[in-house]
Amino acid sequence: MTTTDTTTAAATSLLRFATAGSVDDGKSTLVGRLLHDSKSVLADQLEAVTHASRNRGASAPDLALLTDGLRAEREQGITIDVAYRYFATPRRRFILADTPGHVQYTRNMVTGASTAQAAVVLVDARNGVVEQTRRHAAVAALLRVPHLILAVNKMDLAGYAESVFAPIAAEFAAYAGSLGVPEVTAIPVSALAGDNVVTPSPHMDWYGGPTVLEHLETVPVVTDPASEPARFPVQYVIRPRTATHPDYRGYAGQIASGVLRVGEQVTVLPSGRTSTITGIDALGSSVDVAWAPQSVTVRLADDLDISRGDLIAPAASAPATTRDVEATVCHVADRPLRVGDRVLLKHTTRTVKALVKAVPSRLTLDDLSQHPEPGRLAANDIGRVVLRTAEPLALDPYAGSRRTGSFLLIDPADGTTLTAGMAGEAFAAGPGKPSDDSVEGWDF
Template structure:
């Protein structure tokens, strides 16, 4: 069987397993003030039956006008943030018969770039809301740029408030064409544009009779059927070791397993593998899953791998294949989003966490700062301030096992930590 055939077979198997267990789709939302983002989230929650009757009655009493203000469903999240949630991203969960959704409500203001990065860094899909009356704004471009920078595989542009432009096909077409042209510059792999009215519910969960000219899917139908299984890298085997399991009981005294989550590729019993950083090779003797032994492990399965030989493996090491192994380096060049008031400067020392490996690092240089609105590079920038994004070179005390971020998001990203406060101060993409 050829490599493409093996890849397709594994993707189909992963999709089948994911569907059987109601796989999770992670969504990041972004939108300028008054674009209707909170109302859209409320509409999805309400129409998917994720709102209790007492919650709905409470917002009905608090609403003004003819419509129930569904945006009030997210007001509690703002209160939670005021009570001390550190990262300013609020999460909502809802489910349909086909999928479970984790929806990250990410602020889109320029001063909250770090929050957008936090919410979108693990997203499978990003929804950018655009007010049909205003068209594409600077914020719309900014959100699309960040989603592309973070390699979010699927982007949905929801043209909202179509009821306020008389359901005009011409208005929708103009916004769709403008956004499509802009997305082409960003190398967005999958773009879908949907006209909606979050307030009235048109094209959110059910197709709209007031926009018969639109023949595409409604928003929820697209979210339920978008293919995310094919986004996973099944070619490069990556298994960061999180924990070494050595039972102390006499019955399992010889058991030695390495627990973690498969970050890429496929592992089978009998495969020849390599352990980094030692470079020693051995074979996979067994793979243990939560329900017992399995023959094959692929992302995002959490398993315990047992090896045929007693090689030295500890937390932070990486099990992979010799062919297609990651780059082993101490000099890391990455795009970094800086998340704290104290600027990032050359010669600054920080802790760096990459997969399960923690090392110390020093900033060698700041190459440029990125303007996410125009995609221009400021070559004169010698530091990165709060919410700035730029290209940086770091030197680590121990080698890292890295891939390009566009090839593997799990092994292509890291966080930077202030050793004095233990606060996360930066996120990097290799």
Template sequence: MTSTSGPITAEQLLATTLLRFATAGSVDDGKSTLVGRLLHDSKSVLADQLEAVERASQVRGQAAPDLALLTDGLRAEREQGITIDVAYRYFATPRRRFILADTPGHVQYTRNMVTGASTAELAVVLVDARNGVVEQTRRHAAVAALLRVPHVVLAVNKMDLVGYAEPVFARIAAEFTAYAASLGVPEVTAIPISALAGDNVVEPSATMDWYGGPTVLEHLETVPVSHDLAACPPRFPVQYVIRPQTAEHPDYRGYAGQITSGLLRVGDPVTVLPSGRTTTIAGIDALGRPVDTAWAPQSVTLLLADDLDVSRGDLIAPTAAAPAVTQDVRATVCHLHERPLRVGERVLLKHATRTVKAIVKELPYRVDLSRGLAHERGPAALEVNDIGAVVLRTAEPLPIDAYADSRLTGSFLLIDPADGTTLTAGMAGEAFPESAQGAAGAEDGAAAQADDAGWDF
């Protein structure tokens, strides 16, 4: 089936759903070319953008426009022909709206993929048909699994350079699907493509009649957006306390924020965390008017029946489905900063709208993706781009969900308290439990826990 593309009316745009997706692939797998082809063939490129690409391509001595330049926006990227930063693009078809994050392929920029895929509902992982599944392919699959991306597309690119051979595609698809299944990836859709020639990107390929599945765009347009925030347990992090104290509203006290998940109704019994105080929702203001019901991701103001001590950083949740409150957080993390993360490090932990002091108490293991999912037990530190497990002790109790249950209230950041630099992205719970592949090693965190004066929780 050929994808629908062309002019979109305002009514069509309002009726479509939104899909956030990320692309990833090793260097020179053709990822930026795929994204450029997707934008170009779906008629999502403005005339002046295409003219700029044509001029840049001529300067580089290329006869035809290099569609990769549509996403390689940094000057360094255009000069080197690689992707360094995450490039976000918005486009739409009559069937669906899209926000894509084009992420880098280099190993040293794995952290950028974490950023781009953190909100994605689908990940497109590219593989060069000549090289097959390589270590960076496995790394990208692991990041998609770590971030609980519900849909993964394996795009086997450069099929034109292997003679459009079906056995090549079948072998790569089988190997990747088996590896992804071992990571817990729930779904993989494999598509043979040639981004340079446009085969199976937007239009079906005339040279791969042995393939009867969807094109990349058709799959993006029809894949179910399964993560319904309104169906999850309600969570409302308080961002701001509103007390106008005017003659018109002398007793008004509202709690403003964005509903991160679930549905809230007037009259619902709720608990304010971490204090544990209970009350009911007396009113909900949305866009300046009272409503009876609100749901994620609306921004609203809640009015509570009782006068409780509620401030920024507190979490309001239904009493019957409130998250556990803890000061001991075990999580899987990706370290983002060049400075290593070590046991005994004092950090700030930012969870939703709350920021608290914390100490790194233990580094149970680092995941060695070069050897499948082998665990390096008790590493001395987590280096930049490392994925591993941490145990944290916080100064104050936190109402934190497991990341497997909520990608929003189960995630957090570790921040340098001295300068506010983001150090680590964390996902509460364990994504890659130890298996028979786990490498033996000594765990020694006791010595590094010394010198915790003022931070001993």
């Protein structure tokens, strides 16, 4: 199979995107309008929303209720948890994450945007770019969301004036540029009235760009799997021990990135041992080529000691192993993360013990300044941490791979997720050459 064939077979019409913005900017209403006007709402759902809206004294259906499903959300008129919705148009399928706008729910926004391929950031046309707008744009940039869309909402309350829209779009584009975002698509909308959400607005003839849905349907998301180095975290070792396959040994998992081929020489990390792929099984059949994100079973020529958590990668592009990790993290737990804390680090299918050696800085998202040596990170804080792991890890830089460059820190006492991490350039010892140093204060 050629690279072109691989790309065509791996192509998908699925787009994951998230909405974000300040409180009351109209995120849930935009999502509701998107679902309603794209004919993605079932009749009984719309009837339930209409009934709930009447009980609250509204004369028309409150489309925000299509996503604000928690009782507390409906009572307070805010979004608290990430609401996922699935819908489709003839051109593309969508997984939508409607994220909260409150500062205290920034961690929920991180959850929704972590797998997003696009982020729609809303602003109120009357208020312009505010603190939370900058915060959410910075989070999207840190999470390497490929496409950023600015929806200037409530244009109906601003007289549909271009003079209101243009300076907001320019200010946001300048801020996004300082974050390293190369391009922003700005769209003037009225989620309540439906202007430029699914159908073009008759009130803004000065705007000639796409509607929100048109842009989401056409934004490029397909990449060539062969353009990224292959990474295959082992999830399970298969040993059927049957009369038909007495010597079968396969390593099952999901390909995180890249392409695997039969006959390719690979390195198993962290051991650094090499072998050759002799077979790939997918959906009960043998194949010569497999690519991300397929789930497959890989067979190797040599009988190596491989278990869950090991990583199989092409020998020519194997990542370095390290026990010293420096990363940008978003702390998501109510319990602070402090220097000296003992945690578990989960990277792909591998979980190891780790020690928080330092918290060099905490990011102030308003002006992107660094608060040096804070000593701890509280809930929703974003900062830099230095970790020392008990066992070597094969980490990629997050900038190169959102899948194999990310990790979680977990409380070893109760399994609570503490922190979401994005690895920077690791202090590498080279493939298969982990350090023998021990973590101070730990007994392994």
